[in-house]
Amino acid sequence: MTLFISEKNKKAYLYRFFAYLGITAFIALFGFVYEQFSHGVNSNYMWFAWFYPLFCGVGVYAILCFLPIIFVPGVLAECCYNLGVALLTTRSIMMGVLEIYGKTNDRMVLIYLILFIIFITLGVLLYAYGLIFLRKKVTKE
Amino acid sequence: MNKKIIIPIIFALVGTSFVSYSFLDTFIIPKNTRKVNLNSNIDDFFNTPVSSSSISEPPFSSNSITPNPSSSTISSSAEEVKPQIQYYEDKSEEEINALFTKEVVFREREHYSSPNIYIDITTHRDLEDTTTYYIADIRIKHLKYLKTALAKDTFGENVVEKTSEICKRNKGILAINGDYYGAQEAGYVLRNGEILRSTVSKSNVGENPRKNPEDLAIYRDGTFEIFNEHDYSLEEIRDKGAWQVFSFGPGLIKDGEIIVGEKDEVATALAGGRNQRTTIGMIAPLHYVFVVNDGRSTTDDGFSLFEMAHILKDLHCYCAYNLDGGGSSTMYLDNGTGNADKLAHLVNKPSQDWRTNSGKIGQREISDIVYIGEE
Numbered sequence: 001m002t003l004f005i006s007e008k009n010k011k012a013y014l015y016r017f018f019a020y021l022g023i024t025a026f027i028a029l030f031g032f033v034y035e036q037f038s039h040g041v042n043s044n045y046m047w048f049a050w051f052y053p054l055f056c057g058v059g060v061y062a063i064l065c066f067l068p069i070i071f072v073p074g075v076l077a078e079c080c081y082n083l084g085v086a087l088l089t090t091r092s093i094m095m096g097v098l099e100i101y102g103k104t105n106d107r108m109v110l111i112y113l114i115l116f117i118i119f120i121t122l123g124v125l126l127y128a129y130g131l132i133f134l135r136k137k138v139t140k141e
Numbered sequence: 142m143n144k145k146i147i148i149p150i151i152f153a154l155v156g157t158s159f160v161s162y163s164f165l166d167t168f169i170i171p172k173n174t175r176k177v178n179l180n181s182n183i184d185d186f187f188n189t190p191v192s193s194s195s196i197s198e199p200p201f202s203s204n205s206i207t208p209n210p211s212s213s214t215i216s217s218s219a220e221e222v223k224p225q226i227q228y229y230e231d232k233s234e235e236e237i238n239a240l241f242t243k244e245v246v247f248r249e250r251e252h253y254s255s256p257n258i259y260i261d262i263t264t265h266r267d268l269e270d271t272t273t274y275y276i277a278d279i280r281i282k283h284l285k286y287l288k289t290a291l292a293k294d295t296f297g298e299n300v301v302e303k304t305s306e307i308c309k310r311n312k313g314i315l316a317i318n319g320d321y322y323g324a325q326e327a328g329y330v331l332r333n334g335e336i337l338r339s340t341v342s343k344s345n346v347g348e349n350p351r352k353n354p355e356d357l358a359i360y361r362d363g364t365f366e367i368f369n370e371h372d373y374s375l376e377e378i379r380d381k382g383a384w385q386v387f388s389f390g391p392g393l394i395k396d397g398e399i400i401v402g403e404k405d406e407v408a409t410a411l412a413g414g415r416n417q418r419t420t421i422g423m424i425a426p427l428h429y430v431f432v433v434n435d436g437r438s439t440t441d442d443g444f445s446l447f448e449m450a451h452i453l454k455d456l457h458c459y460c461a462y463n464l465d466g467g468g469s470s471t472m473y474l475d476n477g478t479g480n481a482d483k484l485a486h487l488v489n490k491p492s493q494d495w496r497t498n499s500g501k502i503g504q505r506e507i508s509d510i511v512y513i514g515e516e
Contacts, residue, residue: 003144039437039467040414075145079152090160098167102407102465103324105167112163 002137003076004130013065013072020057024050027089031096038100046096052089057082071135073127081123087116174297179333180311180516183285186334187361191382228425229457240280247476250484253314257282258513260315262474262488271442272415274434274452275472275488277315279513281427284363289319289332289385291509296330296337298323301506304471305487313512314477317419317431320389321465323508328388329356329375332509339375342388355390357462358383363426365460367392367400385511387464393420393450394461403447407463415443417470417491421511422453422461430456431511433472433489441490468492468505477515 028050035046060081064072073081091112098105166172230237240259247253251262259280266273281287290311292302300323308316322330322338330338342354354370361382368378370388378386393401406414417436423429432452436443444452446463453461472488490502 003148039416075148079148083152083156086156087159090163094163094167101168101324102321102467103167104326105163106326108163108166115159 002074002130002134004074004126005071005077005134006074008064008070008072010065013061017058017061017065020053020061024053024058027053027093031093034096034100041100041102043096043099045092045099049089049092049096052085052092056085056088071131073123074130077123077126077130079123080119080126084116084118084120084123087112087119091116169299171295171300172298174295174300176294177291177296177332177335177337178294179288179290179335182335183288183333186384187283187285191361191380226459228428228459230425230428237280241282245477247484250474250486251488253474253477255515257515258286258314260474260513262315262472267444267448272434272436272444273441273489274432274444276452276456277317277431277472277488279315279429279431281429281513284359284361284384284427286513286515287359287385287429287511288313288514289509289511291332292323292507298326301508303504303506304491304510305473305475305485305504307510308473308475308512309479309485311512311514312475312477312479312516313510313514314475315431316471316473316475316510316512317421317433318465318469318471318505318507319509319511320387321469321508322388324465325388328354329370329378329386330388331358331375331379331383331386334379334384336375336379341370354388355392355462357385357387357390357392357421357460359385359423363423365423365462367395367460367462387421387462387511389464390462391446392460392462393446394422394453394458397459399447399450399454401446401450401463403445405446407446407466415445415448416467417443417489418446418449418466419464419470419472420449420453420461421464422456422458424457424459430458430461431472432456433470435490435492436470437468437492438490464511465507469507471504471507 031046031049035042063069091109094112095109098109240254241256242254243256245253245255253260261278263276263278264273265276288311290307290313292300292307294310304316304318322328325342327340328338328342330336355367356370358366358368358378360366361384375386389407391401391405391407393399415436418432418434420432421429422432430453432449434444434449435441449463450461468491470489471491473486474488475485476482487502487504491504492502
């Protein structure tokens with residue numbers, strides 16, 4: 001195992017898959033409840049914030065878990081990617097809160113987007129680097 | 142501990158810290174603040190003449206209307222009265238003058254009169270018995286009595302204070318919440334003749350609440366105008382003699398006609414939704430109304446913008462504008478001394494959360510107020 005890639009432990013990945021399913025359900029429930037108390041103010045960002053953990057979390061972990069992939073992201077690459085997904089989801093919730101409250105914070109919304117791109121890209125690049133240069137090392141271990 | 146545990150913990154801490162900061166930055170931490178004394182330049186403002194070019198190009202429509210066949214153009218002490226517009230007036234000059242008393246009279250928790258100010262507040266219930274609303278009929282001898290004030294006398298984002306507290310500090314008599322400029326990063330803000338923010342409203346997230354930003358200008362002659370921020374710079378509006386500019390909207394009545402649609406709403410609220418509203422209307426220069434309604438409770442549904450526009454139209458408003466509503470909607474009556482006595486009270490029932498169903502009433506802390514005050 002390296003920080004960038006590791007050999008797949010299917011049980012651990014199944015756990016992550018279900019964790020993201022739970023997070024998706026929680027975000028959907030949170031958005032639904034929040035909208036119930038928003039006094040008729042509607043925000044699609046709040047309604048559909050669950051899409052990001054579903055697509056980037058459940059979807060991606062389903063591929064890693066159920067497809068015959070030997071090498072999966074290492075702990076650092078995985079943390080970068082998960083933080084990126086978390087930032088994207090939180091950004092959507094925050095934009096929903098801003099819309100419902102009638103407030104603006106363009107600077108922070110932009111910072112979220114930049115950080116999301118940085119961390120997602122970093123996660124993917126670290127994983128790709130590991131796949132290209134560190135496979136032999138992991139296999140030897 | 143091995144790196145499989147430490148690294149995720151570090152990432153979780155960094156992520157949580159950033160998210161916490163972002164919400165604090167949005168809702169709590171004051172930004173771009175500066176102390177402002179809005180009352181210091183009032184006399185200067187009214188003593189400085191408007192440039193002749195501004196007078197020759199009146200900011201409002203030249204179309205003359207006659208809202209009521211019995212209307213007559215009133216003579217007022219406004220510095221400029223456009224003769225081509227006939228405003229509604231059901232009282233003679235003598236009757237109007239009789240409304241202003243030699244001494245200050247403050248009675249029955251709903252009436253105030255003095256040599257310069259006349260305020261009469263009435264409570265109503267709509268015909269369908271769904272909502273209570275409050276009409277403050279206001280006549281003033283000079284526009285300097287229609288003023289605005291900022292929370293904590295400070296301009297900036299996330300600087301907030303209750304309407305009643307701002308009113309008391311400024312020795313106001315009647316106050317309503319303003320446009321909550323501090324919730325937006327852009328949008329024109331001009332108060333008591335002073336430019337505080339001149340950036341045009343822009344898109345922030347998703348459906349831009351102010352894609353077509355309609356502002357309200359109150360000019361030194363006491364007239365109102367609804368204009369689009371994309372059509373004028375704030376400097377142009379100021380040069381035309383603007384005393385106040387509010388950026389919330391939408392406009393409800395322009396040139397005596399309702400301009401808001403049945404399904405129109407502020408921001409991303411559900412079309413035609415019923416809510417608390419705070420509105421300001423001009424019946425004639427120096428004759429105004431503040432109208433506020435209750436909502437979000439088991440006894441009050443609130444009004445749609447269209448319903449509120451009809452109420453203002455029935456009051457013969459020539460121009461009317463929607464200010465911040467919902468939980469911000471507040472009307473507060475004080476005695477104008479800064480030392481609130483038992484007559485000082487909230488006129489409406491401001492509420493800002495779902496618990497109002499159990500009768501909870503509380504003012505929201507806001508950025509600014511519009512108020513009537515002697516000093």
